[in-house]
Amino acid sequence: MMNATDTLKYFKSINFYPLIDTENQDYFPRTADMLQWLTQLHSFYQEALGINEGRNMHSLYNREISLQGDEVMAFPDKLIQVARLAKSLGYGYSLTLPIDRFMAIQSDLQPLLDECLLSSIGIVMDGTAEQVQEKAKEYTAFLEEMASKGLSIGLIGYMEHIDSLNLLEKECFNANSFTIYPMSQEPLGSFTRNPVTSCSRHFRILVDEKGLIYPCIGLYGLEEFALGSIYTKMEDSYFGHQQYPLDLPALIAKGPTIPEWLLADQSQRLTGMPPMCELHRLMLEASVCEV
Amino acid sequence: MESSTLFALMHMPITYSALVVENTSRCNAKCGMCYQSAGPKGSDQLGDHAIDSALLMEVLTDAMHIPSLTKRFHLSGGETFLKLEDAILLFDHARKVGFEDITAVSNGYWARNFIKGIGTAERLRDAGLTSMEISWDYWHLEHIPPEAVNNCIEACHHAGIETNLRLLATKTHSHAEALAMLDKKSVAKVDRISCCPVFPTGRASITLPKEDIYKEDNVYGSCHTTLNLTINAKGKVFPCCAGMDQTNNVLFGDIAEQKISHIAEKMNASPMLRTLVFYGASAFIPILQEAGIQLNEKEHANVCTLCWHLFSNKTYSHIINDYFDHALERALDSLMEINS
Ligand code: SF4
Ligand code: SF4
Numbered sequence: 001m002m003n004a005t006d007t008l009k010y011f012k013s014i015n016f017y018p019l020i021d022t023e024n025q026d027y028f029p030r031t032a033d034m035l036q037w038l039t040q041l042h043s044f045y046q047e048a049l050g051i052n053e054g055r056n057m058h059s060l061y062n063r064e065i066s067l068q069g070d071e072v073m074a075f076p077d078k079l080i081q082v083a084r085l086a087k088s089l090g091y092g093y094s095l096t097l098p099i100d101r102f103m104a105i106q107s108d109l110q111p112l113l114d115e116c117l118l119s120s121i122g123i124v125m126d127g128t129a130e131q132v133q134e135k136a137k138e139y140t141a142f143l144e145e146m147a148s149k150g151l152s153i154g155l156i157g158y159m160e161h162i163d164s165l166n167l168l169e170k171e172c173f174n175a176n177s178f179t180i181y182p183m184s185q186e187p188l189g190s191f192t193r194n195p196v197t198s199c200s201r202h203f204r205i206l207v208d209e210k211g212l213i214y215p216c217i218g219l220y221g222l223e224e225f226a227l228g229s230i231y232t233k234m235e236d237s238y239f240g241h242q243q244y245p246l247d248l249p250a251l252i253a254k255g256p257t258i259p260e261w262l263l264a265d266q267s268q269r270l271t272g273m274p275p276m277c278e279l280h281r282l283m284l285e286a287s288v289c290e291v
Numbered sequence: 292m293e294s295s296t297l298f299a300l301m302h303m304p305i306t307y308s309a310l311v312v313e314n315t316s317r318c319n320a321k322c323g324m325c326y327q328s329a330g331p332k333g334s335d336q337l338g339d340h341a342i343d344s345a346l347l348m349e350v351l352t353d354a355m356h357i358p359s360l361t362k363r364f365h366l367s368g369g370e371t372f373l374k375l376e377d378a379i380l381l382f383d384h385a386r387k388v389g390f391e392d393i394t395a396v397s398n399g400y401w402a403r404n405f406i407k408g409i410g411t412a413e414r415l416r417d418a419g420l421t422s423m424e425i426s427w428d429y430w431h432l433e434h435i436p437p438e439a440v441n442n443c444i445e446a447c448h449h450a451g452i453e454t455n456l457r458l459l460a461t462k463t464h465s466h467a468e469a470l471a472m473l474d475k476k477s478v479a480k481v482d483r484i485s486c487c488p489v490f491p492t493g494r495a496s497i498t499l500p501k502e503d504i505y506k507e508d509n510v511y512g513s514c515h516t517t518l519n520l521t522i523n524a525k526g527k528v529f530p531c532c533a534g535m536d537q538t539n540n541v542l543f544g545d546i547a548e549q550k551i552s553h554i555a556e557k558m559n560a561s562p563m564l565r566t567l568v569f570y571g572a573s574a575f576i577p578i579l580q581e582a583g584i585q586l587n588e589k590e591h592a593n594v595c596t597l598c599w600h601l602f603s604n605k606t607y608s609h610i611i612n613d614y615f616d617h618a619l620e621r622a623l624d625s626l627m628e629i630n631s
Contacts, residue, residue, distance in 0.1 A: 054302070056358070057302065057303055057304055058303075058304050058306035058358065058359035060303075061306050061516060062308070062516065158479075159470075159475065159478055159479055160475075163467075163470075166467065168465060168466040168467035168470060168486070169465050169467040171462075173466065173486065174460040174461075174462070174465050174466055174486075174488060174505065175488055175505040176488070177485070177486065177487040177488070178486055179483050179484065179485050179486070180483065180484040180486065181482070181483050182478065182479050182480075182481060182483075182484065184479045184480065185479070186476075186479065192448070192449065192450065192451030193413070193416075193449075193450065193451055194413075194416050194417060194450070194451050195451050197391075197392075197421045198391035198392065200362075200391040200392070201391070201392055201421075252391065253389070253391075275451065
């Protein structure tokens with residue numbers, strides 16, 4: 001039977017969603033606190049999974065740290081500190097930003113590229129058709145340059161925009177591998193039938209601006225379901241066997257139990273998160289309200 | 292050799308992101324770029340083969356004992372949905388034994404009739420399929436109508452199966468050309484589109500003009516971060532489904548003779564395989580040179596096409612295998628020289 005510590009191997013990705021503190025020229029949570037916690041997490045991960053004794057070494061593969069949010073490039077030097085630590089601990093490092101933000105900070109990206117600190121980038125193109133047409137030349141030049149850098153690229157956007165830039169006709173987008181995550185202009189529609197799968201594909205550690213850590217995007221921001229905090233020891237988190245309201249091993253094995261009546265509900269989806277997560281969150285929010 | 296590569300070579304377990312099963316070498320199509328050289332009569336390279344599902348169910352159960360295997364099961368062919376009932380049986384079994392992610396690849400032919408496609412997608416989802424890769428490009432068009440691919444996307448979307456549209460391109464046939472053949476509304480419903488250049492392996496190496504294929508100009512990489520434990524349609528086991536699985540001259544194990552968990556253990560201990568995945572196929576170039584064979588690295592598009600080229604060739608494979616079969620003796624020999 002899997003225990004709380006064993007579940008740690010499912011949490012290979014760490015996503016920070018920091019806010020910026022212009023007054024102190026730093027993030028919430030503070031960069032120093034992020035660095036300290038990442039170091040602590042890495043030691044705990046190695047210890048808990050027996051990596052120090054030569055067991056479960058495969059769990060070191062495919063781990064990644066990412067910082068998300070429009071303003072994460074506000075303090076490039078701090079971002080580089082996190083990236084350097086990520087690399088030294090054997091994590092990949094990725095950035096996801098709207099294309100305009102990426103272009104605005106292109107020179108700040110250079111040190112990250114020079115030191116090979118970036119393993120992948122996510123470029124979001126969610127502007128209007130007019131905005132894309134207006135900047136078509138600059139966008140194309142920027143995307144072509146990124147595609148030629150040998151980074152793993154994810155393009156997140158409306159297919160209309162990607163088509164209008166003729167990106168998929170360009171040599172560099174045919175000669176290199178990359179992934180498109182199409183966004184849809186259409187309404188999300190109703191919930192799909194049989195949406196429940198293992199939660200393992202969605203598990204990652206998400207850190208909010210208060211330093212609270214969550215197991216997946218569906219539970220992000222619901223403080224009752226935080227696994228712990230970056231300000232306390234890992235031993236004092238869920239992974240150190242602290243009480244937790246959800247059964248994570250069961251969620252890994254078969255996903256959440258969603259009542260038939262809710263599954264049969266034909267109402268429209270409201271978020272872009274996986275349908276089972278939207279339903280699970282709805283259930284949990286309702287139960288929290290009842291409490 | 293860099294010290295980090297040496298450390299990995301000595302200590303890291305060979306790690307797999309999925310168990311890939313190619314349960315048939317037959318395909319209803321016969322596309323020009325197919326790395327598996329699949330067709331209605333089986334594979335041009337490997338012949339006409341299929342694996343019995345009862346045996347595969349045993350394999351799935353045993354595979355749960357492989358510690359370095361991520362619990363993802365991926366079913367592939369040829370065109371695996373030519374054997375729809377087998378696929379359903381395997382997905383259901385994979386879910387029961389504890390695979391957390393169950394995926395497949397298809398050309399989508401089975402959704403040509405939309406209503407039937409919906410029914411099939413619902414059955415696949417109910418059996419446990421979580422994600423479908425749909426292959427589409429210029430070369431599929433001769434065999435698969437675009438409507439079937441549109442329907443396949445829509446049917447999977449309806450049934451709650453994630454979709455990954457897989458596009459391939461050469462210099463004359465771009466991703467744009469492939470996408471333009473599909474319905475925009477359907478394309479907007481896929482979860483992702485994976486765009487890659489064609490590799491000059493399998494049928495592509497014979498039917499496509501060399502100069503039309505993009506080259507990475509780097510045959511020096513390694514592949515230990517991108518491996519999948521793969522069973523080809525002959526039941527032979529390989530470390531990936533990137534080309535080596537379609538070769539005939541290296542044997543790591545056969546699922547009809549040994550348990551997959553034992554085969555994976557043997558593979559992890561194989562000095563030849565460890566050199567290949569942690570150092571890269573280019574490590575074999577000096578071995579071949581010593582045997583008087585000069586290879587032009589520049590001819591190969593990337594590390595996997597070099598690997599495929601080496602292990603598709605009987606003589607090269609024999610020299611490489613022979614070198615590693617005698618590596619221990621040579622090592623002992625030189626140790627004795629040092630001591631004397
Ligand atoms: S179903 Fe719930 S626990 Fe599972 S990933 Fe989604 S939100 Fe998280
Ligand atoms: S180099 Fe060879 S073993 Fe490695 S992924 Fe490529 S084809 Fe497979």
